[in-house]
Amino acid sequence: MTKGVVKVLVVDDSAFMRKLVQEFLSSHDKIAVIGTARNGEDAIAKIRLLKPDVVTMDVEMPIMSGLEALKSIMSENPLPIVMLSSTTKEGAENALLAMDYGAVDFIAKPSGTISLDLHLIKEELIHKVLNASIASLKKPHTISPSLKxxxxxxxxxxxxxxxxxxxxxxxxxxxxxxxxxxxxxxxxxxxxxxxxxxxxxxxxxxxxxxxxxxxxxxxxxxxxxxxxxxxxxxxxxxxxxxxxxxxxxxxxxxxxxxxxxxxxxxxxxxxxxxxxxxxxxxxxxxxxxxxxxxxxxxxxxxxxxxxxxxxxxxxxxxxxxxxxxxxxxxxxxxxxxxxxxxxxxxxxxxxxxxxxxxx
Structure with a gap:
């Protein structure tokens, strides 16, 4: 693995979406997709095995959703996660919930769960993965009232x-x-x-x-x-x-x-x-x-x-x-x-x- 390359795990229940996201990210010389996962449970296992730098994860998945997996990952093995969400009202609410759970950022899919026009957000996807790789996951400091x-x-x-x-x-x-x-x-x-x-x-x-x-x-x-x-x-x-x-x-x-x-x-x-x-x-x-x-x-x-x-x-x-x-x-x-x-x-x-x- 080339020094300085960001290792990414791609998580999505759709084989088509996994392939597309992998192709987009792999087109950048500073990103290497080291694995894919089909759902939240699979993602947790692959993270333990592959130790990626960044994870891209769909919100809506069977067996274990992206939100459930996110909570588990951030409590067990925190790392930068970029969520992929639909642009529906429920999708927007889930994206914000993901931020609360510790996701670094999210990307709105252009047209639903399986976006045939995902190429529209290719550059945004690459940009946000690179940004996530340098994000800090430290919790905000709590300042004592006497130290204001x-x-x-x-x-x-x-x-x-x-x-x-x-x-x-x-x-x-x-x-x-x-x-x-x-x-x-x-x-x-x-x-x-x-x-x-x-x-x-x-x-x-x-x-x-x-x-x-x-x-x-x-x-x-x-x-x-x-x-x-x-x-x-x-x-x-x-x-x-x-x-x-x-x-x-x-x-x-x-x-x-x-x-x-x-x-x-x-x-x-x-x-x-x-x-x-x-x-x-x-x-x-x-x-x-x-x-x-x-x-x-x-x-x-x-x-x-x-x-x-x-x-x-x-x-x-x-x-x-x-x-x-x-x-x-x-x-x-x-x-x-x-x-x-x-x-x-x-x-x-x-x-x-x-x-x-x-x-």
């Missing part, structure tokens, strides 16, 4: 041309995340109080059909009112809005009110919704205190927009610490701008948001 101390980044912040303090009519919280994001969002939003003195707008890299289920799940777990963003939504304090899959979100200002509009403008760096797009939109808002939060995720989405946000006024920026990120990509890119104010472990991000929003 943030690391303040000591880089020099840009100076404002006007030294007079600006009047701020509102506070706006902007959150972006990608790989590992659903669990991170669950942790943060479940700890925010219902009387939060600001609306929250969220960009999570996720395909159409899944963001609605994500918003519903977060709504059940949070004191905030959480919904998938819709055209014309007026932003309210104590409410959170999740950008819908395949749409950018614009934040518009009408006097003392803020509203959302959705855009089908081209993806930015492969993403729609894009955090850079949302940040750039928010940079045009006047007399608004902005709190930017960048959490776990591959790539650099958010870093260019962060520069835009800071061009006219300072923004309080929170980046998730490396220790708790599933993938330390987006927060790392944010740090490289020199504009991150606070580095927080996942368990402390909500606390920092509340302090900044109330201050």
């Amino acid at each position: 101390v943030s690391k303040l980044i000591s880089k020099k912040r840009p100076e404002l041309t006007d030294s007079k303090p600006e009047r701020r009519d509102h506070t706006l919280i902007l959150i972006g995340t990608s790989t590992g994001g659903p669990r991170a969002l669950q942790t943060v939003l479940s700890r925010l109080p219902h009387h939060l003195n600001a609306p929250v707008v969220i960009v999570q890299h996720m395909p159409p059909g899944f963001t609605k289920s994500l918003a519903h799940r977060l709504d059940q777990l949070s004191q905030l009112n959480v919904k998938e963003a819709e055209e014309g939504d007026v932003l309210e304090k104590g409410h959170a809005y999740v950008a819908p899959g395949d749409y950018h979100v614009n934040i518009n200002q009408h006097g003392n009110h803020l509203s959302l509009s959705l855009s089908k403008e081209p993806p930015l760096s492969g993403h729609r919704p894009s955090l850079d797009f949302m940040f750039e939109s928010a940079s045009k808002l006047k007399n608004i205190k902005k709190i930017a939060v960048i959490m776990t995720g591959m790539g650099s989405d958010g870093s260019k927009g962060l520069v835009q946000l800071n061009q006219k006024e300072l923004v309080e920026t929170i980046a998730e610490s490396k220790d708790t990120c599933v993938v330390y990509g987006m927060p790392k890119a944010a740090h490289a701008t020199g504009l991150v104010t606070y580095t927080e472990p996942l368990d402390e991000i909500a606390n920092r948001i509340v302090i900044l929003a109330e201050g």
